[in-house]
Amino acid sequence: MKHPVPRVQAALEGREPACIAVFDNSVLILGEHQFYPGYCVLWARDPVKELHQLPPLGYMNFMLELRQSCEAVERAYQPWKLNLASLG
Numbered sequence: 001m002k003h004p005v006p007r008v009q010a011a012l013e014g015r016e017p018a019c020i021a022v023f024d025n026s027v028l029i030l031g032e033h034q035f036y037p038g039y040c041v042l043w044a045r046d047p048v049k050e051l052h053q054l055p056p057l058g059y060m061n062f063m064l065e066l067r068q069s070c071e072a073v074e075r076a077y078q079p080w081k082l083n084l085a086s087l088g
Helices: 006-012 056-077
Strands: 019-022 026-030 040-044
Touching: 006 019, 006 026, 019 056, 026 056, 040 056
Parallel strands: none
Antiparallel strands: 019 026, 026 040
16 A cells, blocks of 8 residues: 655655654654754554554554654754654
């Protein structure tokens, strides 16, 4: 199934140069605008409108991948604070 977000689809196909990681349940992509260094977007591979619409196990795995992503950003950029948001 083709992902509705072009950058995510490109990452899944290995064509997105800003792709940081492709996980089992998500794709981590460096944000296009680096107003805050290290700004990234973690996209669910299952294109749901809201995270709670993921199956329970998929949701838990997505959250584990979010944790891995936060740890990687923290190691790479040493930010004073990480901000997480779920935007639809």
